């Protein structure tokens with residue numbers, strides 16, 4: 235854990251400059267957000283991956299602004315130290331900077347979070363500028379951008395070809411220039427991610443982007459092993475909670491059926 239009592243965008247910038255890696259995890263609810271904040275995580279992303287892991291949708295597209303605000307406000311109530319970044323959901327910012335600002339203002343006012351994240355490069359520049367003009371910090375997101383899944387067709391590694399790699403680097407520079415405080419790079423070759431991190435002054439946080447970037451992010455439910463089917467190469471599972479919970483629930487069922495639970499000490 236770092237010496238910092240409270241993580242701000244400025245602290246993240248200092249971490250980049252001093253070479254201290256930034257730790258980031260997703261969080262969607264009060265109980266788990268409290269645990270990961272107390273454990274010392276630097277950034278909690280209220281990701282639109284809530285659409286998958288919390289609601290069971292196959293993409294991130296269906297989650298609504300109201301649902302993101304519900305998740306974000308639950309996380310905010312739990313957190314004392316981490317910086318809380320909230321994903322602008324699909325349809326709440328693309329193509330119209332006024333809508334982007336209105337969505338952001340709702341998130342900031344109704345949840346109490348600290349920053350927003352959105353997907354895309356120069357095509358979302360106007361939206362980012364407008365959000366920044368209201369004083370809200372913005373995190374960018376390039377590489378695999380799940381809100382564009384139907385454009386790309388697969389969740390495979392992005393920017394493996396020279397043309398796409400150069401476009402990604404150019405977009406990263408635009409995001410920095412316009413004023414993003416940090417950038418997420420998802421599922422791109424490690425060498426390209428390192429090149430981007432070295433070319434930018436702002437922190438670059440990777441998921442499936444290798445170790446040459448300034449920090450790492452994982453989806454909490456995946457790294458805890460609560461999910462089973464999702465097994466990309468970049469995912470390190472620190473626990474196998476799916477099997478642990480299954481065992482605990484089966485044990486409880488047995489205890490109820492056999493009348494072992496409750497005992498005299500567990501009743502009034």
Ligand code: KIV
Nearest residue numbers: 260281282283418451
């Ligand atoms: O929604 C999310 O969980 C994300 C991370 C994968 C970066 O955007």
